Amino acid sequence: MNAPGPFPALNESANRDRIVNGLSVDVEDWFQVGAFEDVIERDEWDGLKTRVVDNLERILDLFAEADVRATFFTLGWVARRHPAIIRRIADAGHEIASHGYDHARVTSFDRASFAEDIRKARVILEDCSGRPVTGYRAPSFSIDARVQWAFAELAEQGYAYSSSVAPIAHDHYGWPEAPRFAFYPLPDADLVELPVASAILGGRRVAAGGGGFFRVLPYAFSRWAIRQVNRDEQRPAVFYFHPWEIDPDQPRVPGAPIRSRLRHYTGLEKMAGKLRGLVHEFRWGRMDALARREERRAVELELLLDSEEPAQ
């Protein structure tokens, strides 16, 4: 199956500096990250000391200080263990969305087991937050050309949007042929995919919506990338980070490959300061609101194209 086409850009020069980007937090504890999935077994998780709640408190303070609302893509497993903080996040005006139950990649499922995973996570998240869950982000951005049935399952379960595609080439994930901006992955459903931000550097797509790009490189790179997307391309950027990224004191995982450790632990000390710069410098909002704006844009574009049809 070929990658579907993107929504084309509209001329929005009047709104130049007013683009509201999508801000998201992938809520998982320090021992649940993809980098360590071969070193720490899922049945060890219950015995490990949690740090996610303290880190979430700091993130809530940071967002409150900047007066921004964001989306927290949360593991069902984390919500089951820490229901109170999930409720507090939702009560503060942020969106609780799904990151699956226990961080298994979509590529590790068939459709039936994926359906079960997202159903299980959603029940817990809706219970804890007291609000409907309408968004989903695949662990490790693991929706790519091989598992496009996942979109059909999300649509069938009534999700409004997904933010599960990294439209780049990367060693651990990525779907380099996918559109860089919002698209409808299914011809017959309203489900919107909001890919994580990428920038064009030397003619190539680079991941610019978080992760190592943000944590390891100087903040100036991220500023440049988001400006490129907002000003040159007139599109919103989708950004993400994790609670463990602002926690320099997290336990070090022994036995992990050196490359994973380097990637995981570099830049933690500077992360909170960089995030503060980012949330103040650009405009940010929840992902569900971004999905609705992108849908409206698609409708407007359709009307525009219709009106340009020659009269019969």
Ligand SMILES: [Zn+2]
């Ligand atoms: Zn994750």
